[in-house]
Amino acid sequence: MDGDHAGGVAIGGRGDARRVRTSIVLPAYNERGNVEALVEEIVAVADGAEMAQFRPVEIVVVDDGSTDGTREVIRELAASHGRFRGVFLTRNFGQSAALCAGLDEADGEFVVTLDADGQNDPADVPRLLSRLLEGYDCVSGWRRDRQDPLSKTLPSRIQTSLARFTGPEIHDFGCTLKAYRREAVEELQLRGEGHRYIPAKLYNRGFAIAEEPVAHRPRTAGTTSYGAGRLLRGFVDLGFHVFWNRYSMRPLHFLGGTGVCLLGLGGLLGSHAVVMKYALGASLLPHLPRLVLVVALILFGFQLVMFGVLAEMQSRLLHRETRPYRIARIEGGEPEGQADRPVRRSREESPVAIEGGE
Structure with a gap:
């Protein structure tokens, strides 16, 4: 793609962040054979008619300490694209940390997250964003026809069944393809395998959650990093989330x-x-x-x-500055002199290097 491309992918430096309507975030770990082709797909979707109301679009790819040359591919993309940014973590921190770093760097009013392995289809992005315009704060993808082996789908189904006790009726908690409003993104603090339970976290904070069926494609390059250890950590994080949600305030x-x-x-x-x-x-x-x-x-x-x-x-x-509720709207007369003062949570600085989009 040309660095002067003026279609779906917006042009401009980080200082012009207000121009960004949608940010697309991809956490990547050892995905050298998938990243470039996936970015090309995303740009093609961003240029399409269905994305007209969601442009300009930026792409943020987070390298989570890859060792297979993914970092070099991201650097090349960052050097050749005006609104592509590569975020490089100092080591492999895990998917939750990589997602958190990408969300921190995202400037868009709407934010979409996808896996960098190419199994999520970028063509589904406009539909998820359209659901946000219906009033939802988070739209989670549902991989009805998963193209994964039983060793991945069975544990995922067990985790999803248990996670339903945390609140929302979601069929697929583990799908990375999600769309968020800015307010929901600012609410997230991810640790461990906490990215799997984002809908539950947001639901329990009063955000409106929806689910949208999405395509799921077989992996064509690279190998999955999903294993038994990650599964166990996911169950531990689920237990902690249930406890934290019920008793963190009391x-x-x-x-x-x-x-x-x-x-x-x-x-x-x-x-x-x-x-x-x-x-x-x-x-x-x-x-x-x-x-x-x-x-x-x-x-x-x-x-x-x-x-x-x-x-x-x-x-x-x-929690002295945290309220145990979320106001949807306030209607009626506003007291004289009362101004809107949105409070945006500050985040701990992450050990990252950022290239591109400056």
């Missing part, structure tokens, strides 16, 4: 409640021992293990209550 309810239950159980067993000793005159020596258990339950229960108090204090400090 840890005392969990820790303190558990502690009170242990204190009650210890008190009940202790009372039984007192009755046996002083009402029935029974010896407590045969019940010494039970007495040790009583002491342990009371001490552990008391510690949990104290930890709950400390966690509650820390949570209130951490």
Whole structure:
């Protein structure tokens, strides 16, 4: 493609970020054989009539510490395209970190994420963006006909079935092809394998989520990095997400409640021992293990209550500028002198190098 291309891919430096309507983000790890062809497809889609209302478009590719020459391919693309940017992480941080880096660099009012392996079809992007115009904040792709082996699809289905308990009725949590509004992107903080549960995170923060069937193509180059270790980390992250969503704002309810239950159980067993000793005159020596258990339950229960108090204090400090709700709109008279003051969360700076689009 020509660096002066003026169709779907916008021209201009980072300082002209307001011109960008849509950002397309691709996290890439060892995808040398796929990146260039996929970018060509994206540009062709961006030039199409269906994308007219979503232009100008920028493309952000994040190299997640690739070792197969992907970095060099991205550099060549960044040097030859006016609105293509390559973001290079210092090492392999994982897909969530790569996505987070790409979202941080995206300037568009709308943001689309795709896998760099070519299995997501860029032709589906306009449909997802059109759903955003219906009022949704996030539209997640649903790979109805997955072109993956059972070793990938079965664990994914199990994770999706469990993830449904977190909120939204989504069939395919693991699909990277998603479209977001800017407000939803600014809400995301991804860690571990947390990118799999983005719809649940946004749903629980009050954003409107939709799902759109999308195509899924077989991989033509490279190898997948999906393995048993990543699957296990995904389950761990799911458990943490469920816990965090329910108790991050009220840890005392969990820790303190558990502690009170242990204190009650210890008190009940202790009372039984007192009755046996002083009402029935029974010896407590045969019940010494039970007495040790009583002491342990009371001490552990008391510690949990104290930890709950400390966690509650820390949570209130951490969330002192966070509201446990999201306002859809405000209608009616605005108090005189009251101005809109949108608060945009600052993010920790990522160890990245950025090339292109300057």
